[in-house]
Amino acid sequence: MPTTESKLEKLLSEGRFVVTAEIGPPKHASAEGIRHHAELLKDYVDAVNITDNQTAVVRLSSIAAAVHCLQKGVEPIVQMTVRDRNRIALQSDLLGAYSLGVRNVLCLSGDHQSFGNHPTARNVFDIDSVQLIATVKMMRDEKKFLCGEEIKEHEPRFFIGAVANPFADPFEFRVLRLEKKINAGAQFIQTQCIFDLDRFDRWMAMVRERGLHQRAAILAGVTPLKSAGAARYMQTVPGMVVPDAIVERMKKAADAKAEGVEICVEQIRRLRSIEGVAGVHIMAVMWEEIVPTIVEKAGLRSC
């Protein structure tokens, strides 16, 4: 039984294999791009993540962007990092987002500010992502603010998400960390983009062993590569594993973009067959236009 008004939760509870994608808000104050992308993705995905100052670069607010999506009829998942806001601001934004119609929130720690366009900024990290998950749950289920004060009426009722990275270290701890997030209240999990399927398989085996796939919906992350250069770059990103074989395949391809899509579609097919994977999360960073093609080719929608 769904615990919230989230459509995403409803679909998952019905056992649908869900598709989520991502929209990165722009580095300016126009919503035109977001609205365009929302329109584009509307019939192909079940919900769209709105990133929150992704890679610590200042962008249009994720909550504002989520409202633009809602107006286009797309269900948003607001990402919320603990890097930029303390517990007061986070809870205030949760109330605000809910009042505007947002029903899904994804709790993250966020990339360190040293990677962004304000590397000399002071960070916050007042609470961490696990504690944020627990806070959202506390506000919803106990009708309380983090301080213990009662929310007398209209508590925000979010469907709570978190991320997991099967490719970061310490590897064996990753599943425990997932369990911890689920214990704290996470109901759906989106993973880091998967290129190394063997490692993901091993991780999923550990997830199933602990029964975690039954306690939270695991959405496997995928990213279509645009070029061999992009693949090589991804190899250098902390917490990412891209096998050399994929880089090679991209290098040899006559049409790199088409090959990137092909690889992504193959991955989705394989991921779909893994027990415990409840959906896919397509992160086509700066390439949102390709998502419908991927969804169709992978046979996830017959539009």
Place this chain on the structure above:
Amino acid sequence: MIVAEGKPLEEVYQMIAGARKVLVVGCGGCVTVCLAGGEKETGILAAALRMKRQLAGEPLETVEVTLTRQCDPEYVDQLERFVTDDVDCILSLGCGVGVQFLAERYPKPVFPALNTKFAGGTVAHGQWEERCGLCGDCVLHRTGGICPVIRCAKSLMNGPCGGSQDGKCEVNKETPCAWQLIYDRLKLLGRLDQLLQVEPVKDWSKAKDGGPRKVLKEEVMLP
């Protein structure tokens, strides 16, 4: 100990612009151990400033004194006879506490010659590392003796972020990931179950966010 390092000479030189006589005060405490503000460094800084002034054609007189500690009034008092009318400013090679104690005590401009960095220790000769963020509510008993507040770039309390790889922190490949260290250590101690506990949110009011803190030890306080 408090670890500090000297400010760039040029910056200090600019601070004392216009002064004819400067009282240069070293500290025999932490900053002596980390080779930043002891007697030796005090002498070197004073000499460098004099030479630079000499070259600029504006000679500088310096008086150098190194106190046992600058963070204790009884030692700061000992400076009194050196703070004569003709001293234009005081340059402190103490940590930020020393600078403030001197400034509180004497009606002269007091300038910092050091950048006060952190609470840490010596990990190799000539290498100091931060170990504690002085949060006022220590959790080391729950984290295998490794501080997540200061050694994790995000001060995470519930395990490593997604950027931890090959034992290194996503922020800097030279820095070990604190949570990898915590994991390894708790595994060694057979206490991994500790990490499944959801750590409650931290009470930062005990840290600097609560304003300046005080420690009272009544049994030794004078009536």
